[in-house]
Amino acid sequence: MARDVANVWWAMFGFSALVLLVVCALWIHAMLRQPREVDAARARRINRNWLVGGGLILPTASILALLAFGVPAGRGMLPLPVPGEQPLRIEITGHQWWWEVRYPDSGVVTANQFILPVDRPLDVVVTSADVVHSFWVPRLGGKLDMIPGRSNTLRLAASETGVMRGQCAEFCGSQHAHMILHVEVLEADAFDRWLAARGSLAHSPAPGAAGQVFDERCGQCHRVAGVSEGTRAPDLSDLASRPTLGAGVIANDAEALRRWLREHQSLKHGNAMPNHDDIPAETLDQLADWLETLAP
Ligand code: HEC
Ligand SMILES: [Cu+2]
Numbered sequence: 001m002a003r004d005v006a007n008v009w010w011a012m013f014g015f016s017a018l019v020l021l022v023v024c025a026l027w028i029h030a031m032l033r034q035p036r037e038v039d040a041a042r043a044r045r046i047n048r049n050w051l052v053g054g055g056l057i058l059p060t061a062s063i064l065a066l067l068a069f070g071v072p073a074g075r076g077m078l079p080l081p082v083p084g085e086q087p088l089r090i091e092i093t094g095h096q097w098w099w100e101v102r103y104p105d106s107g108v109v110t111a112n113q114f115i116l117p118v119d120r121p122l123d124v125v126v127t128s129a130d131v132v133h134s135f136w137v138p139r140l141g142g143k144l145d146m147i148p149g150r151s152n153t154l155r156l157a158a159s160e161t162g163v164m165r166g167q168c169a170e171f172c173g174s175q176h177a178h179m180i181l182h183v184e185v186l187e188a189d190a191f192d193r194w195l196a197a198r199g200s201l202a203h204s205p206a207p208g209a210a211g212q213v214f215d216e217r218c219g220q221c222h223r224v225a226g227v228s229e230g231t232r233a234p235d236l237s238d239l240a241s242r243p244t245l246g247a248g249v250i251a252n253d254a255e256a257l258r259r260w261l262r263e264h265q266s267l268k269h270g271n272a273m274p275n276h277d278d279i280p281a282e283t284l285d286q287l288a289d290w291l292e293t294l295a296p
Contacts (some may be wrong), residue, residue: 001141001156004073011069015062077142079123079153087121087155090114094126094133094146094168096272097175098234098247108198109223111234112247113182117191118161124154134170137183143169158185174270180248197296201237202226206290209283218287221273224294233273240295246271257288 038046079087092114093100101110114137116122126135128146135154136143144154166181186194203226205211219228225237245252245260246268260267261284265275276284 001073001077002139003159004076005142008066008069008073012066015065019062077155079155082121085121087123088117089123089125090116091125091127092135092146094128094130094135094172094179096130096173097168097179097268099166099179099181100129100234103195106195106199108195109235110198110238110242112180112244113184113242114166115184115186115191115194116156116158117188118158118185120188121155121157124156125151126154127151131172132170133168133172133179135166136169137164137166137181139164140183145170161185161187175268178247178249178268180244182243182248198238201296203237203294206287208286209280210286210290213279213283214287214290217276217279236291236294238294238296240292254288254292257291258285261285261288 089104091102091104093102099112099114101112101114102108124135124144126144126146127150128148130148132148133146134143135146137156140158141154141156144152146152162185164183164185166183168176168179168181170176172179203224205227206214214224214228219230221230221233222228223230223235223237240252242252244250245256246264249268250256250260261276262281264271264273279287
């Protein structure tokens, strides 16, 4: 889809460059040539020809040519039925300031990462839980607004495997810039394995004091498959396998998890997770060690 949009852009650019060159050439010609004597009737005819040709026929022809490129490109992004194949449905919800990603057919939920199979049409259904956000993965396609109370669908298909970046493209508050989506296109079988590994997750609670803190506090907001059912915050069931924390604020590793729990409000100021200063540091570290095990 991104390729179609780029082609329309290049076609428009090429054609407008051509028009500019022709206009400049005519202008230079008009400046340089010797004035001629023309009678009034001939002058009127010349004027009329320029008005009709340059003012009506040329723009009409240009716009028709542009439509010939633009309409098929736009249709490709509409969620129209594809013969013989059911597009894979993926639901992405914008939150201040993170992404909730659901694969409804297999019951898989993750956050801040959008994993998709190559060469397969997808319906990306976007909405928002709070303010207007915008879903944008420049290498895959156009932007689409995520509007609270409304679902918009973007038809996408990735033609190559690889890692790319998505970004919220509608200002949504102070941490808008830190709302980055890790996008990864996998081979079909690798994607099926990725999904299957997450469909059957069931973790056991953290041991000791950490388990109690998680149960009383964290689990109210966060879901961990088999442990808690919170829905207000990123699902942590496959946290340790995700590349970043805080929607791209820091790379995810054991040290980063400890750091995030201690100082997430300075790493991502104003984010919707409360400070945990009242929790003893060793309990937070135990929590981080347990979170580090949450992977398929
Ligand atoms: C009031 C709800 C709330 C509570 C309680 C809460 N969190 Fe969070 N947490 C959030 C939100 C919202 C985010 C996403 C912040 C962002 O990126 O903007 C988050 C992010 C995280 C992340 C990073 C996830 C990611 O994928 O980037 C971890 C890890 C985490 N929380 C662990 C915890 C732990 C451990 C506790 C308990 C000590 C806890 N949270 C308590 C709301 C909460
Ligand atoms: Cu935003």
